[in-house]
Amino acid sequence: MHDLMVLTTVCAFLLTIGFIFWRPNVNEAIPASIGAAFVLLSGSVSLSDLGSILETISGAAITIIATIVMAIVLESFGFFYWAADLLAKKANGSGIRLFWLTNLFCFLMTLFVNNDGSILITTPILLMLLKNMGLKPHQKIPYLISGAIIATASSAPIGVSNIVNLIALKIVHMSLYMHTAMMFVPASLGLCVLAGMLYAIFYKSLPKQIPKVPKHGFMPGSHPLKEVYSDNGNRAKFMRNVLIFVFCVRVSLFAASYVGIPVSLMAVIGSAVLLAWRWLYLKVTPMDMLKKTPWYILVFAFGMYVIIYGLNNIGLTDYLIRVLQPIVASGLLNASVLMGAMLSLLSNLFNNHPALMVGTLTLTHMDLDPLTLKISYLASVIGSDIGSLLLPIGTLATLMWMHIVNKGGVKISWLHYLRVTIIAIPVTVVFTLIVLAYWVKWLF
Numbered sequence: 001m002h003d004l005m006v007l008t009t010v011c012a013f014l015l016t017i018g019f020i021f022w023r024p025n026v027n028e029a030i031p032a033s034i035g036a037a038f039v040l041l042s043g044s045v046s047l048s049d050l051g052s053i054l055e056t057i058s059g060a061a062i063t064i065i066a067t068i069v070m071a072i073v074l075e076s077f078g079f080f081y082w083a084a085d086l087l088a089k090k091a092n093g094s095g096i097r098l099f100w101l102t103n104l105f106c107f108l109m110t111l112f113v114n115n116d117g118s119i120l121i122t123t124p125i126l127l128m129l130l131k132n133m134g135l136k137p138h139q140k141i142p143y144l145i146s147g148a149i150i151a152t153a154s155s156a157p158i159g160v161s162n163i164v165n166l167i168a169l170k171i172v173h174m175s176l177y178m179h180t181a182m183m184f185v186p187a188s189l190g191l192c193v194l195a196g197m198l199y200a201i202f203y204k205s206l207p208k209q210i211p212k213v214p215k216h217g218f219m220p221g222s223h224p225l226k227e228v229y230s231d232n233g234n235r236a237k238f239m240r241n242v243l244i245f246v247f248c249v250r251v252s253l254f255a256a257s258y259v260g261i262p263v264s265l266m267a268v269i270g271s272a273v274l275l276a277w278r279w280l281y282l283k284v285t286p287m288d289m290l291k292k293t294p295w296y297i298l299v300f301a302f303g304m305y306v307i308i309y310g311l312n313n314i315g316l317t318d319y320l321i322r323v324l325q326p327i328v329a330s331g332l333l334n335a336s337v338l339m340g341a342m343l344s345l346l347s348n349l350f351n352n353h354p355a356l357m358v359g360t361l362t363l364t365h366m367d368l369d370p371l372t373l374k375i376s377y378l379a380s381v382i383g384s385d386i387g388s389l390l391l392p393i394g395t396l397a398t399l400m401w402m403h404i405v406n407k408g409g410v411k412i413s414w415l416h417y418l419r420v421t422i423i424a425i426p427v428t429v430v431f432t433l434i435v436l437a438y439w440v441k442w443l444f
Helices: 002-022 029-042 047-077 079-091 095-112 115-132 137-153 163-171 176-205 233-259 263-282 286-292 296-313 316-328 332-350 352-364 370-385 396-407 414-443
Strands: none
Touching: 002 029, 002 296, 002 396, 029 296, 047 079, 047 115, 047 163, 047 233, 047 263, 047 286, 047 296, 079 095, 079 115, 079 233, 095 115, 095 137, 095 176, 095 233, 115 137, 115 396, 137 176, 137 396, 137 414, 163 176, 163 296, 163 352, 163 370, 176 233, 176 370, 176 414, 233 263, 263 286, 296 316, 296 352, 316 332, 316 352, 332 352, 332 370, 332 414, 352 370, 370 414
């Protein structure tokens, strides 16, 4: 009976991950729910475990949902299109400047929304802008690949930009404030190194000159986003005010974490205020959010964690503990490099969502001192958020990105992607992990 339980749980995990890789355009909540049902039927997760699982993932899921609601409201305002038009103007005919502005745009979108939302927002906008500028397919690739890599990796500096990071924070009993204090500097330096390496890799293929955008935007009828544009001083002032509000909401999440207020509560309040603002400004009621909000994220997070919990209960984490604990406990640098490398490997084999959950559950059973536990968790996040980018299958965000760009007429093969990441990602991960160890040692 025990062997059947183990076999069913392992097969449910492998088949769930396999289906997500095989059909990335299918709602991932479907395979996660089916896999979770089989794990429950196998007996590796009991009904009493479900309450504990729900408590673990609920705050993270609500925070991400509230953030996505804010993103949908910003889209209603035309904010993202306005921002994209602004960066095209700031490029001022320079392909090099556009490269750096594109990466900055993707970085900020992840900080203000989340990594999956950033990919879904920025990729279609970049495709339209690059097409409108008349760039050839091979000239678009540097902007699209670097933008996707930066957007996904940018979830590392702050835990609130990635749902799996938030779930893991709950598991290790670490506040969002503490996560950011220990992680922001090393991860941001790592992103700078990553951006620099991407620039060096793509320098020869970047167009040095691109069409300049007229002072008042693209000519009527030529701009792919013309429906939402009315570029005047009032619109710019309004967008600036919206941006300040969103920034204040993001800051409030960290302030709430510092004083012990639930982060999810502040996120819900922020999204509610923005919904009310839209209602007054555009006369659009909040009812459309019932249809537009991706509620399936709640189902996916819950189903995936049920499967991982089952793997934990059948002994996967016990095995990892026996292998890893002697090295992790031998010093902060060893803990950082080992956990970051392991999570990078697991993420590229099985996707970063289940990989980080497995890694985090393993850490909580190692009986580590508080500082070693924290640095091991943060190293796991680096492996999960940055190391996972070695292959397109490492994250759901890159899987979605690959689907969007191919649908948009720009063919990017796995080989083309790997030629970039095989150079940039390992160096970035090792650099960030070493900086993390010394930064945390300096802080404490």
